Amino acid sequence: MAKFSPISGFPEWTPGQKMLEQELMAKIAAEFELAGFAPIETRAVEPLSVLTNKGDDKEIYLLNRLHDNADQPKEKSKEKEQLGLHFDLTVPFARYVVEHQHLLSFPFKRYQIQKVWRGERPQEGRFREFYQCDIDMVGAETLDVSADAEMAGVMLKVMRKLPLPQAILRINNRKVLQGFYQGLGIDRLTDTLRIVDKLAKIGPEAVADLLKEELGIDDKAVELILSLAKLQGGAEVIEQAKALGVEHELMTEGLEELSQVLALTEHLGGIEVDFSIARGLDYYTGTVYETTLVGHEHIGAVCSGGRYDNLAAGGKVPYPGVGISLGITRLLGYMFGRKLIEVETQSPTQVMILLNDAESRVKSFEVAERLRARGISADVYHTTQNFGKQLKGIQKRAIPYALFIEEDGYAVKELATGEQSKIDLDTWQPAPRERVQYKCNF
């Protein structure tokens, strides 16, 4: 093999960074399970028709067999439906629910921590292969709006358990926006939503221009749309939205749902209404979420999602759902890349056994086994260099202890302090410490 370069958009961590990622995912999973979400895992591929059913389809990676391409006529390989890698975990989950409905109890609460793939242009914090951590809940026929509150609450608690700057979870409701726009007499709702969704990126003036030029919306209506989008805060902004004077049944319903979500999550703090959030994906029908990190707003939403009442339907039963997704690779890529988190750990080894000579390897392996049997991660040094060199090698690997096999027993040296002492092999314990050592610089 020759030299290799990274492939843009496909990040790989060091062993220590991977250990931290594992720890954080375990924390996330534990929090999900505390709230009664069960894990599932869906296959990485879906038929193209499932992937392109709703939402954006231009970023999909299609699969072809190397063998098919080379040896078989094009027609033959098209006999079966084309498969593509999933670009999120919501679409596969909706398919999983319909396919496995006879095995599930509804409402069904699941979490899913898996990689997804998108063929988009990579940039800071945007990858082509990345992990998502999702929770979703689907009901058979109906799903109470309390489910929408639960999503927000669980994700906010998760973000607070991770080594991250402070998170603000902002919510809106598509029904409010749609009702408001309909109340203004606008009929191109999707286009309006798409343009308002650009507010954070291009600012209110550019949004106003687009609404007028592209959709022919009049000045008064544009002004009201921007007035609504400016409202952010607690329960008081619901009254302020009503005070704008636009009325529509759907808007009333959406505001009522927002009130309920706020009431059920009030005790947590950190959840705000923000009427500027629209969310791009077509399949959202009610509550929508976006989470930003205070002081790091430029990286955009790190945790988002929403209510989808029409995504999954199997035969006569509709499965309304709501979900929220945490982009863990994006977060870690940012934290590692900016050195906001620095990992010191390189391996799980707690004790390295020094090697006296080639003949003592069997004895050294036995000593390692005795430590492992008591749950202590132990390894044997690989070559018979002099002890000074072996100790340097151990220090370089950030392993905390070295163990010497002596003629009359055993001794342990703590690398950080240089302290060395005789030990009883069957009772000695390393000082307790976290599995992963890391520093936060934020």
Added chain:
Amino acid sequence: MAKFSPISGFPEWTPGQKMLEQELMAKIAAEFELAGFAPIETRAVEPLSVLTNKGDDKEIYLLNRLHDNADQPKEKSKEKEQLGLHFDLTVPFARYVVEHQHLLSFPFKRYQIQKVWRGERPQEGRFREFYQCDIDMVGAETLDVSADAEMAGVMLKVMRKLPLPQAILRINNRKVLQGFYQGLGIDRLTDTLRIVDKLAKIGPEAVADLLKEELGIDDKAVELILSLAKLQGGAEVIEQAKALGVEHELMTEGLEELSQVLALTEHLGGIEVDFSIARGLDYYTGTVYETTLVGHEHIGAVCSGGRYDNLAAGGKVPYPGVGISLGITRLLGYMFGRKLIEVETQSPTQVMILLNDAESRVKSFEVAERLRARGISADVYHTTQNFGKQLKGIQKRAIPYALFIEEDGYAVKELATGEQSKIDLDTWQPAPRERVQYKCNF
């Protein structure tokens, strides 16, 4: 969405089965870490040139962007190298080592638990998407044969911690076979290995025929090849191999390495020499492993690997390595499919709080939060059905406890016994039990 059918070769578990898979992977990872293996994760894709560098390439899934296919001329999409999904974890690991060598300390011990993809024809226990659990160790320039012993020992201990029938780990050494064949004057070594590798499938007579007809090997040599392949057992078979009277330097070296591996793993039991093991992949150069389950030999090797001295090389430094891989999806697919393991658990929820009426949802959410704060997985019943129906729903989900919010306090019902009693919400604990309940039928 319409009805969906499974895609052949892409298995999906129920939530309870997924929970068991997680438990087993956590056990496997813990055992790997005890022995000093650090986790890494490689991207799911590699350039085609890396994937086809060694070994079998016909099963590779290639990636194409949907967008590229539709809108761009074929030439443009070929500017960058074609990417494919990895078909094992050894080839990506070798690439990872060379690419990230400046960040690693050698010898480098890593484990990797990840999905791989192969476009081959699915059959029982053979999938197109599956998890592998690998350990590998690579040295810079040299790697002691004790590493080969470590692989076997760790994997055997892992297999013994999993709910599986008894495992026998069988080892051979490619040098023995190559030296033996060269000592017999055979020069088409790869072809000979390939044919001998079919022994378990087609039997000794068919192998003899192929060796004679395809390679023109004489009767005497074929007889000796089959005599060697018949030898199985402990250290004594090494002497029996020598007694066949074929001599070659490479064979002597291989037998010496086998002796050392046996000596370092003798205390474990369950490791046997088997001179019939050849392993298909081209990149193995020394020790090779295959593991079968007693009474379930027909499913083939469930854990295999070997030594590869030439797979990874970056510039002037060679990185000899050795690794072994456990096919966990294959194992679980077999155990679930034959009902050798039956999972009862459907979700992590320990307590379901009954819902008195719609208005008490906020109060019920608070109660759930108080339990979760003490590490108890709690959920709130979704609808205000009568208590009889709610209790039936809870039982159907295999959740052990139901909690009633009463006017003067709280009561808990254990579903299995029907026992109900008043509790103090802040001190009550569910009876300790394993996170996943399952039955083994073997």
